[in-house]
Amino acid sequence: MNTKLIDGKEIAKKKRSEMKSRVVELKRLGVQPHLAVILVGEDPASKTYVKNKEKACQEIGILSNVFHYETDTDERTILQKIEQLNSDPAIHGILVQLPLPEHIDAKKIIRAIDPKKDVDGFHPINIGKRILGEKSFIPCTPLGIIVMLEEAGVSISGKHAVVVGRSNIVGKPIGQLLLDKDATVTYCHSKTKNLKEYTVQADILIVAVGKSRLIKADDVKEGAVVIDVGMNRDENGKLCGDVDTLEVLPKVSRITPVPGGVGPMTITMLLANTIEAAKTVHKIG
Numbered sequence: 001m002n003t004k005l006i007d008g009k010e011i012a013k014k015k016r017s018e019m020k021s022r023v024v025e026l027k028r029l030g031v032q033p034h035l036a037v038i039l040v041g042e043d044p045a046s047k048t049y050v051k052n053k054e055k056a057c058q059e060i061g062i063l064s065n066v067f068h069y070e071t072d073t074d075e076r077t078i079l080q081k082i083e084q085l086n087s088d089p090a091i092h093g094i095l096v097q098l099p100l101p102e103h104i105d106a107k108k109i110i111r112a113i114d115p116k117k118d119v120d121g122f123h124p125i126n127i128g129k130r131i132l133g134e135k136s137f138i139p140c141t142p143l144g145i146i147v148m149l150e151e152a153g154v155s156i157s158g159k160h161a162v163v164v165g166r167s168n169i170v171g172k173p174i175g176q177l178l179l180d181k182d183a184t185v186t187y188c189h190s191k192t193k194n195l196k197e198y199t200v201q202a203d204i205l206i207v208a209v210g211k212s213r214l215i216k217a218d219d220v221k222e223g224a225v226v227i228d229v230g231m232n233r234d235e236n237g238k239l240c241g242d243v244d245t246l247e248v249l250p251k252v253s254r255i256t257p258v259p260g261g262v263g264p265m266t267i268t269m270l271l272a273n274t275i276e277a278a279k280t281v282h283k284i285g
């Protein structure tokens with residue numbers, strides 16, 4: 001692999017191996033982390049992610065249960081299941097795979113999850129706590145990006161980080177996390193005029209917009225660190241990111257590939273959050 005590429009698969013492997021040992025220790029203390037996953041519908045990508053989550057849990061010794069509901073299941077049924085999982089002391093983490101079918105209000109569903117079991121970090125209580133700098137669950141993709149930057153030895157303090165994208169799952173939280181690490185953060189989005197004017201200033205450029213190869217060589221600063229969160233299909237059906245990696249590579253100092261960059265870290269951080277949930281409830285430091 002090109003030395004400029006930040007290998008998400010390798011970092012994920014290392015982190016998962018560390019977590020496996022932590023789970024062994026927890027089991028010795030009589031605690032086995034346990035994740036419940038709710039999947040509604042037949043979206044092929046969601047089914048794959050859920051299967052991969054189950055497999056990842058199994059690999060490191062976390063228990064997992066998947067509750068798979070038909071597409072036309074009503075909201076009440078899902079809310080009742082969440083209530084039941086909230087009150088089950090054996091369950092440490094609950095996640096609802098997104099996106100949900102249109103007739104289900106995702107906001108309502110996420111708010112129903114006990115914030116102490118919200119291992120996706122999507123509940124408003126966890127978002128609020130994070131903004132206040134209090135201990136909280138951090139959404140898995142942004143948390144994975146921070147871990148990748150640390151593992152790649154990228155210093156954040158004092159750097160200009162430019163975040164392209166403002167979703168609640170990636171854009172907003174990653175900007176906040178970088179700010180907490182003393183970066184100067186600029187947010188750009190679909191209404192930003194002359195995007196390039198901002199991206200060329202970035203020491204650390206995070207792109208999470210869902211537009212195939214939007215960022216080209218002339219959009220980045222020489223020596224920048226580029227984190228590509230995009231997962232798109234190009235005109236040939238090939239998986240690609242929001243950054244034109246081949247074009248940008250000679251100019252940047254480090255860059256995450258797609259696939260094999262940020263993606264594998266998302267599920268890895270879900271495992272970390274589930275372990276943390278179990279440790280917190282059992283008061284293990």
Ligand SMILES: Nc1nc2c(c(=O)[nH]1)N[C@@H](CN(C=O)c1ccc(C(=O)N[C@@H](CCC(=O)O)C(=O)O)cc1)CN2
Pocket residue numbers: 049095096097098099120140141231239258259260261262263264265266267
């Ligand atoms: N409840 C949640 N729903 C969704 C989340 C989430 O964190 N919580 N994130 C995404 C989907 N997702 C996990 O759920 C996810 C996406 C991508 C990957 C990944 O490993 N991608 C690979 C490529 C996979 C491929 O070949 O298609 C990569 O980038 O290398 C893992 C997890 C939305 N929903």
Ligand SMILES: [Mg+2]
Pocket residue numbers: 216218219
């Ligand atoms: Mg251009």
